[in-house]
Amino acid sequence: MKVYSEKDINLQKKYTWDSRWVQPYESAWSIFNKFMYVNSMSRNQVMYTLGVRSVRNKQTASWSKSEGDLYFLESFDPTLIQTHLGTNYKKLVNAELCYLLAVLYKPSIENLFFSNFRYCHQCLSQGFHSIFHQFKLINLCPYHDSVLSFICPSCSRVSEYNFLNNSSKVSAYTCICGHQYISKAILYEFPKRWSQPISLSNKSSINKFLTLSSEEITRLRHMSYPVYRDLTPLANPIELLIDVVKKQYSENHIIFQHNPKKNSTINIHRPLGVSKDTLGNVSLTLSLRSTYKSISRHLRHKYFKKHKQCIANFRLNRYENNGYCPYAYAFAHWTGQIEGNYPLFEMRGNRKTINADMLDFFSPKDQLNLESIFNDWIDIKYDKKRIPHSYNYKNSFSINLDNLSTSKWVFNKVYAYMLVSHFHNWLEVAKIEARKEVLYTYQIPFVKYSKMPFYSYVFTDHRSRSNCEFHLWSDVNILLKSIPNNLECPHQIS
Ligand SMILES: [Zn+2]
Ligand SMILES: [Zn+2]
Ligand SMILES: [Zn+2]
Numbered sequence: 001m002k003v004y005s006e007k008d009i010n011l012q013k014k015y016t017w018d019s020r021w022v023q024p025y026e027s028a029w030s031i032f033n034k035f036m037y038v039n040s041m042s043r044n045q046v047m048y049t050l051g052v053r054s055v056r057n058k059q060t061a062s063w064s065k066s067e068g069d070l071y072f073l074e075s076f077d078p079t080l081i082q083t084h085l086g087t088n089y090k091k092l093v094n095a096e097l098c099y100l101l102a103v104l105y106k107p108s109i110e111n112l113f114f115s116n117f118r119y120c121h122q123c124l125s126q127g128f129h130s131i132f133h134q135f136k137l138i139n140l141c142p143y144h145d146s147v148l149s150f151i152c153p154s155c156s157r158v159s160e161y162n163f164l165n166n167s168s169k170v171s172a173y174t175c176i177c178g179h180q181y182i183s184k185a186i187l188y189e190f191p192k193r194w195s196q197p198i199s200l201s202n203k204s205s206i207n208k209f210l211t212l213s214s215e216e217i218t219r220l221r222h223m224s225y226p227v228y229r230d231l232t233p234l235a236n237p238i239e240l241l242i243d244v245v246k247k248q249y250s251e252n253h254i255i256f257q258h259n260p261k262k263n264s265t266i267n268i269h270r271p272l273g274v275s276k277d278t279l280g281n282v283s284l285t286l287s288l289r290s291t292y293k294s295i296s297r298h299l300r301h302k303y304f305k306k307h308k309q310c311i312a313n314f315r316l317n318r319y320e321n322n323g324y325c326p327y328a329y330a331f332a333h334w335t336g337q338i339e340g341n342y343p344l345f346e347m348r349g350n351r352k353t354i355n356a357d358m359l360d361f362f363s364p365k366d367q368l369n370l371e372s373i374f375n376d377w378i379d380i381k382y383d384k385k386r387i388p389h390s391y392n393y394k395n396s397f398s399i400n401l402d403n404l405s406t407s408k409w410v411f412n413k414v415y416a417y418m419l420v421s422h423f424h425n426w427l428e429v430a431k432i433e434a435r436k437e438v439l440y441t442y443q444i445p446f447v448k449y450s451k452m453p454f455y456s457y458v459f460t461d462h463r464s465r466s467n468c469e470f471h472l473w474s475d476v477n478i479l480l481k482s483i484p485n486n487l488e489c490p491h492q493i494s
Contacts, residue, residue, distance in 0.1 A: 015035070015039050015049075015084050015085070016038045016039055017035065017038070017039075017084070017085050017086060018191065018194075018195070019085070019086050019087050020194070020195040021034055021190075021191075021194035021195060022034075022087070022089065022092075023128065023130075023197065023198050024096070025096050025130050025131050025132055026128065026129070026130055026131075027070065027093070027129045027130055027131045027133070027134065028070040028071075028073055028089065028090075028093045028163075029070050029117070029129050029161065029163065030127070030128055030129035030130070031085075031089050031093070032046055032050075032070075032163055033127065033129070033172045033173050034127060034172075034190075034194065035085065036171065036172035037127065037172035037173060037182070037190070038190065041172075042169070042171065043163065043164060043169070043170070044061040046163070047061070047063065047067070047075075047164075048061075049080065049084060050076050050077060050080050050081055050084065051067075051075055051076060051077060051080075052074075052075055052076065052077045053077070055067060055075050056077075063164045065160075065162060065164070067164065068162040068163040068164030068165065069162065069163075070161055070162060070163055071097060071109050071113065071161075072094065072097075073090045073093065073094070076090055077090075078090040078091060093131070096131060097131060100112065100131065100135060102217075102221075103209075103217065103220050103221060104221065105221045105222065105376070105379060105380055106376060106379060111136070111227045112135065112136050112137065113131075113134045113135060113136060113161075114134050114136060114150075114161060115160060115161060116150050116158050116159065116160055116161060117134075117150070117158075117159045117160060117161045117162075117165065118133050118134060118148050118149065118150050118161075119133055119148065119149060119181070120133060120141035120143065120144055120146055120148055120149075121146065121149065121153075122141070122143075122144045122146060123141060123143060123144065123198075124173070124181045124182065125181065125182060125183040125186075126182070126183065126186065126193055126194075127173060127182045127186055127190065127193075127194065128194075128198060130142070130143070132206055133148055134161055136231055136237075137231070137236070137237045137238035137241070138204075138205065138206060138236045138237070138238055139231070139232055139234060139235055139236055139237075140204075140235060140236055141201075142200050142201060142204035142205075142206040142207075143198055143199070143200060143201055143204070144201065145201050145203055145204065152175040152177060152179050153179065154175065154177055154178075154179035155175060155176075155177035155179065157175060157176065157177065159175070159176070205236045205238045205239040205242060206238070208239075208242050209238055209242060212242075212245065216245045216246065219244075219245050219458065220241065220245050221380075222380050222458055222459050222460070222461070223241060223244065223245075223456050223457060223458050223459070224373060224376045224377065224456065224457040224459065225237070225241065225454065225455065225456045225457075226369075226449065226452060226454065226455060227372070228369045228372065228449060229449040229450075229452050229454075230447060230449070230450065231454075234454060237454060240454055240456065240471075240473065241456060244456050244458065244469075244471050250473075252473055252474065253471065253472075253473060254471070254472040254473070254474075254475055255469055255470070255471055255472075256413065256469070256470040256472075257467040257468070257469055257470075258405075258406060258409045258410075258467055258468045258469075258470075259467050259468075281356065281358070281359050281360065282354055282356050282360075283404060283408070284359070284360075284361075284404065284407050284408055284411065285354045285360045285361070285362050286354070287408045287411075287412055288361060288362040288363075288411060288412060288415050289351075289362050291412045291415055291416055291419070292338055292362060292363075292415070292419060295416065295419050295420065295423075296335070298480070299331065299423065299483075300331070303480070303483055303485060304327040304331075304485065306489075306492060307325055307327040307328055307489060307492075309491070310324075310325035310327060310328040310489060310491055310492075311325075311327070311328045311331055311332070311347075313325075313328070313491075314328040314329070314331075314332050314347070315332070315347045322490045323434055323435035323436070323437060323490045324430075324434040324435070324437060324490070325434065325489040325490065325491055325492075326427065326430035326431060326434040326435075326487040326488070326489065327427075327430070327487065327489065329345075329426075329430040329433070329434040330423065330426035330427040330429070330430040330434075331423075331426075332344075332345045332346070332347050333345050333426045333429070333430075333439075333440055334422055334423050334426045335347050337363070337365055337422060337426075337444060338362070338363045338365075338419065338422070339351040339363075340363070340364035340365070342441065342442060343439070343440070343441035343442065344439075344440045344441060344442065344444075345439045345440060345441070359371060359374065361411065361415075362415075363415075363418070365444070365448070366415075366418055369418075369449075370411060370414070370415070373410065373411070373414065373457070374407070374411075376459070377406075377410065377457070377459045380459040380460075380461055381459065381460070381461055406468055409468070410457065410468070410470070413455075413470050414455065414470075416476050417452060417453060417455065417476055417479065418449070418452065420451075420476060420479045420480055420483075421449060421450075421451035421452045421453075421479065422448070422451075423483065424451040424479070424482075424483065425446040425448070425450065425451055426446075427483065427484065427487070428446065429445055429446060430487070431487065433445075435490070451479075453472060453473065453474045453479065454472075454473060455470065455471060455472050455473075456470075456471040457469065457470055457471075458471070
């Protein structure tokens with residue numbers, strides 16, 4: 001007796017499919033779920049039907065995370081997709097993904113797409129999901145202008161954007177908890193509903209994005225924005241970038257410009273204990289330090305003048321019994337974070353040593369993010385689009401006299417925002433923890449850049465005579481002024 005396995009049956013079967021059911025920019029997740037839905041297939045069956053040889057030859061249906069990857073579809077066979085679904089969707093999905101990725105000079109899935117599954121309730125109830133829903137530069141559904149969601153409405157689970165997420169056993173459009181995302185009515189209507197073209201909303205910024213000219217795309221590819229910051233609280237970050245691309249500026253839009261060709265004579269200060277500054281990076285570190293010092297002074301002398309004594313007491317461990325002053329508490333932790341003190345709350349005076357052998361961005365905890373801006377800029381300047389990130393400074397580009405004045409300009413702008421946003425965060429912590437006398441030693445108890453405003457740099461390459469631009473939608477002074485000055489201090493009777 002021959003026992004037919006799930007695998008054998010799949011190879012002989014004919015599948016129900018209609019190419020009109022797939023819309024432009026429909027995601028691979030969506031296409032596969034439609035395929036499963038109309039053919040009542042399991043995820044395992046899809047893997048055995050459309051997988052590459054090594055996947056189909058597996059004796060047991062146990063899959064790795066990479067086999068379920070829906071961005072590059074490495075585990076799916078384009079010929080088999082073509083055979084069973086009539087169209088090579090692997091190629092199609094990859095081409096659409098590459099178009100979206102190509103807007104960045106350094107394309108990266110991680111920077112532009114969510115690793116978790118995000119969806120629009122309205123779209124998904126119709127059995128539709130788009131690659132736009134995974135795109136980090138928009139936060140509203142481009143078809144319905146509605147807010148996108150990461151969580152299952154029934155169990156609140158967040159799942160990965162992966163064909164085999166959590167379990168290969170769940171059926172099409174179903175959460176692991178059993179919740180059905182697709183509307184029940186679709187079962188009787190899908191051939192008609194899916195064949196109707198779905199159109200982008202008039203308000204959607206995706207429309208503007210898809211119709212950029214090649215010159216505009218070039219400008220976009222010379223831009224940088226805070227990829228390290230969580231962009232989900234913003235409506236549609238792409239809209240802000242498009243304004244910069246098209247030079248359409250709203251009232252609260254602030255632009256700073258810098259000409260890299262001017263100001264090229266620079267005075268390199270040689271600090272005590274540093275014998276040479278051949279790369280000019282010590283000069284950069286010192287300029288960052290003076291930005292930090294001036295903000296620190298500004299906070300102490302202007303924003304909470306009344307709490308000078310509180311800060312002095314805090315420094316000398318002369319704590320009172322009835323809780324800490326929130327300003328002294330926030331200021332001490334902030335100082336510790338910037339200067340790299342351990343424990344964080346200990347104010348030990350200014351950091352004195354500078355590492356002359358590397359790019360030292362002064363704040364150890366901001367080092368990686370500032371470094372990534374530097375890498376982006378250098379890549380554009382020297383047209384090194386796809387060089388891998390290098391953390392070995394000696395082999396990579398460095399600050400030199402050619403880029404020192406721009407480096408100072410770029411980093412001091414963004415650094416000021418980082419510093420003020422960190423202070424905001426510490427004051428939020430202080431509101432709750434200062435009274436309870438909870439101190440932090442190493443761990444920073446907040447999402448580091450949550451208060452960081454959105455910004456964008458437009459960098460110039462070596463051929464260009466144009467200015468570098470820094471775009472903002474909020475002034476650093478506004479950020480400073482929004483620091484609350486009315487927090488209750490246990491040492492002061494108001
Ligand atoms: Zn939608
Ligand atoms: Zn669920
Ligand atoms: Zn005080």
